[in-house]
Amino acid sequence: MAPAERAAHLVEMHLQAEQSLTPIEPEYLQKVLSVTAATLQCPLPPATVLGQYMKMLGRYPKDLVEMATDEIVRQHKWNTFPRIADWCSKMDELLETRKRNAMEVEQTIAMWNGDTITLQGQSRYDNKPKGLGNAAANVLKKF
Numbered sequence: 001m002a003p004a005e006r007a008a009h010l011v012e013m014h015l016q017a018e019q020s021l022t023p024i025e026p027e028y029l030q031k032v033l034s035v036t037a038a039t040l041q042c043p044l045p046p047a048t049v050l051g052q053y054m055k056m057l058g059r060y061p062k063d064l065v066e067m068a069t070d071e072i073v074r075q076h077k078w079n080t081f082p083r084i085a086d087w088c089s090k091m092d093e094l095l096e097t098r099k100r101n102a103m104e105v106e107q108t109i110a111m112w113n114g115d116t117i118t119l120q121g122q123s124r125y126d127n128k129p130k131g132l133g134n135a136a137a138n139v140l141k142k143f
Helices: 004-019 026-040 047-057 062-075 082-112 135-142
Strands: none
Touching: 004 082, 026 047, 026 062, 047 082, 062 082
16 A cells, blocks of 8 residues: 555545544433333333433433444343443443554554654543644644
8 A cells, every 4th residue: 555545544544543533412312311211101200300411411422322222222121221331331341442553553544644642640531641732734744
């Protein structure tokens, strides 16, 4: 693969990694919770409690919420609304894997740019090092 092709591939990988971490939209999450309640034939939690569901589940990507919801609907045996932990336990490991992958792509881009990777502080990927700035955009500048 030619260097320019590799650079373009890295940029594409970076964009895909970023998109895979995009949180679910609140309106869609509300719909998912409503459909879950209807499917399980149970009432939605009160508004104050539902706000916690929105807050806690709203940081996960749409596809992970959908996957976890499918599993919950298949496996939930009672006509009670599932707990927040029922969703989180199914999504946490997958989300952490996505964050690690995104960070690895950024580190690869930084190395490609010739950075010595003096990674400091915290990244948007939680407890991962940062210091890359607009590294993805800079990759193509070499060609």
